[in-house]
Amino acid sequence: MTVVKMENVSFSYEEDMVVEDISFSLNEGDFAAFIGPNGSGKSTVIKMLLAQLTPDSGRVELLGRPVSAGQDWTEVGYISQQVREFNQSFPATVREIVGSNLYSEMGFFHFLNSSLGRKIRSALKLVDMEEFIDRRIGNLSGGQQQRVFIARMMVNDPRLILLDEPLSGVDIRTQDEFYNIIGDINRRLNKTVVMVSHDVNIIGSQANYVVCFEEGRAHLHRADDFDFEDYLESLRDSNLRLVPDHDH
Amino acid sequence: MEFLGYSFMQRALLAGNMVGIIAPAVGVFLNLRRLSLIGHTLSHVALAGVALGLFLGIFPVYTALVISVLAALAIERLRHNYEDYAELALAVILAAGMGLAVILISAAGQTAGVHSYLFGSISLVGARDIYTMVPLFFLIIFILARYYYGFFFLAFNEHEARLGGVPVKFLNIIFMVIVSITVALSIRIVGALLISSLITIPVAAGMQLGGSFRSTLAASIAASLISVNSGLIISFYLDLAPGGTIILISVSLLLLLIGGRKLSALF
Numbered sequence: 001m002t003v004v005k006m007e008n009v010s011f012s013y014e015e016d017m018v019v020e021d022i023s024f025s026l027n028e029g030d031f032a033a034f035i036g037p038n039g040s041g042k043s044t045v046i047k048m049l050l051a052q053l054t055p056d057s058g059r060v061e062l063l064g065r066p067v068s069a070g071q072d073w074t075e076v077g078y079i080s081q082q083v084r085e086f087n088q089s090f091p092a093t094v095r096e097i098v099g100s101n102l103y104s105e106m107g108f109f110h111f112l113n114s115s116l117g118r119k120i121r122s123a124l125k126l127v128d129m130e131e132f133i134d135r136r137i138g139n140l141s142g143g144q145q146q147r148v149f150i151a152r153m154m155v156n157d158p159r160l161i162l163l164d165e166p167l168s169g170v171d172i173r174t175q176d177e178f179y180n181i182i183g184d185i186n187r188r189l190n191k192t193v194v195m196v197s198h199d200v201n202i203i204g205s206q207a208n209y210v211v212c213f214e215e216g217r218a219h220l221h222r223a224d225d226f227d228f229e230d231y232l233e234s235l236r237d238s239n240l241r242l243v244p245d246h247d248h
Numbered sequence: 249m250e251f252l253g254y255s256f257m258q259r260a261l262l263a264g265n266m267v268g269i270i271a272p273a274v275g276v277f278l279n280l281r282r283l284s285l286i287g288h289t290l291s292h293v294a295l296a297g298v299a300l301g302l303f304l305g306i307f308p309v310y311t312a313l314v315i316s317v318l319a320a321l322a323i324e325r326l327r328h329n330y331e332d333y334a335e336l337a338l339a340v341i342l343a344a345g346m347g348l349a350v351i352l353i354s355a356a357g358q359t360a361g362v363h364s365y366l367f368g369s370i371s372l373v374g375a376r377d378i379y380t381m382v383p384l385f386f387l388i389i390f391i392l393a394r395y396y397y398g399f400f401f402l403a404f405n406e407h408e409a410r411l412g413g414v415p416v417k418f419l420n421i422i423f424m425v426i427v428s429i430t431v432a433l434s435i436r437i438v439g440a441l442l443i444s445s446l447i448t449i450p451v452a453a454g455m456q457l458g459g460s461f462r463s464t465l466a467a468s469i470a471a472s473l474i475s476v477n478s479g480l481i482i483s484f485y486l487d488l489a490p491g492g493t494i495i496l497i498s499v500s501l502l503l504l505l506i507g508g509r510k511l512s513a514l515f
Binding site: 091 | 280393394395396397398400401403404405407408409410411412413414455458459460461462463464
């Protein structure tokens with residue numbers, strides 16, 4: 001089934017056209033990597049998928065329905081660029097952080113119960129963080145916090161996962177770990193993943209599609225057909241063009 | 249236990265304990281959202297409400313409630329419309345509230361009555377205060393329990409709460425309403441000038457102790473109840489203003505906890 005569909009979508013901030021006539025669609029189980037320089041429209045597309053921005057023209061569909069602010073957002077998992085910019089001394093345990101995402105499954109009084117507790121445990125198991133359930137979030141390492149936020153996203157069993165450059169400022173090992181977990185979730189649980197990243201190499205090993213952004217336009221490639229080496233090479237060589245010439 | 253024999257003291261303790269529970273309970277969420285200035289602003293606006301009541305001859309707690317709920321809704325609107333200048337908007341409302349209060353107080357010509365609302369009073373908590381407070385106390389507890397994890401998510405990350413299924417806009421409004429009710433009710437015990445301290449200091453103490461959010465909440469309420477009860481009793485025997493006594497005890501408690509933590513880190 002089609003999970004993400006964009007049809008002739010355009011968006012501009014005042015005069016500045018940031019997304020121009022984009023069309024692509026992704027099916028269940030696809031892993032698409034959004035690549036391209038800053039300001040090429042990647043994050044704007046993510047914001048439109050989250051109904052934080054409304055396109056000037058065109059259609060955006062999630063899970064077969066037009067996207068709307070009032071839809072059931074528990075079907076969509078999202079990790080943002082700012083995921084780790086929270087108050088590190090915030091007094092909350094991993095259980096409370098992951099559990100808060102189950103808000104819509106709580107009863108009349110919105111507290112956690114034992115069946116929700118089991119869901120929290122199995123989400124933490126997915127990222128191998130079960131034994132940290134009662135630890136305070138601020139006392140964990142960056143990589144561990146990253147995994148807690150993956151668990152928070154997965155606790156709702158979302159059908160679509162949107163990752164907007166969640167890896168800025170983390171070390172290579174943590175990045176690798178993150179890609180492996182997400183890749184695993186994509187393959188084993190057949191979740192559709194859209195990930196914005198600058199890291200072309202690693203994303204190439206997980207993604208089956210590459211959506212290449214350039215000055216507001218986007219082009220979908222099969223990852224197998226996309227020449228990452230060439231792409232990287234020309235990125236290095238060229239100061240003028242951030243996205244090199246390649247066939248679309 | 250001599251103080252329990254006085255009916256005014258019984259009322260003061262009852263009112264004090266209700267305020268002593270809801271002020272830090274609401275305060276935990278407010279402080280973690282870094283909105284504690286809102287409590288301070290609302291207390292000045294509530295004072296204008298009290299002054300309006302004195303001026304018009306209406307029970308001042310009623311007018312304080314109405315005015316502070318209205319101001320809280322205005323603040324919530326401003327907070328979103330002027331996100332980058334939210335503090336400026338609060339400072340303007342605070343000043344306007346205080347200015348209005350001063351004018352109404354001088355126009356009403358009863359400065360003696362105002363004194364108890366500025367600094368708190370144990371002898372003046374009447375039956376009408378209790379009748380007003382009891383239902384509102386239970387309403388606030390009910391709302392906090394009903395939306396507990398929603399308020400938690402808003403405190404942790406307001407922007408991501410929507411994707412967790414939290415009705416952000418609705419809960420923000422409800423939250424501002426319960427903050428304003430808490431402020432208006434607290435005015436009787438600790439006085440307008442010290443309400444924001446009762447919302448913040450026990451919470452600061454609770455954060456020294458709590459590991460989880462729930463235990464922080466419980467520790468904050470405990471710190472507040474210790475301060476309120478000992479403060480009321482001390483001010484009864486020494487004839488001190490209860491607001492100041494309560495706050496100084498809670499500050500001492502906070503300093504003790506910080507000192508204790510520093511010491512335990514050393515050994």
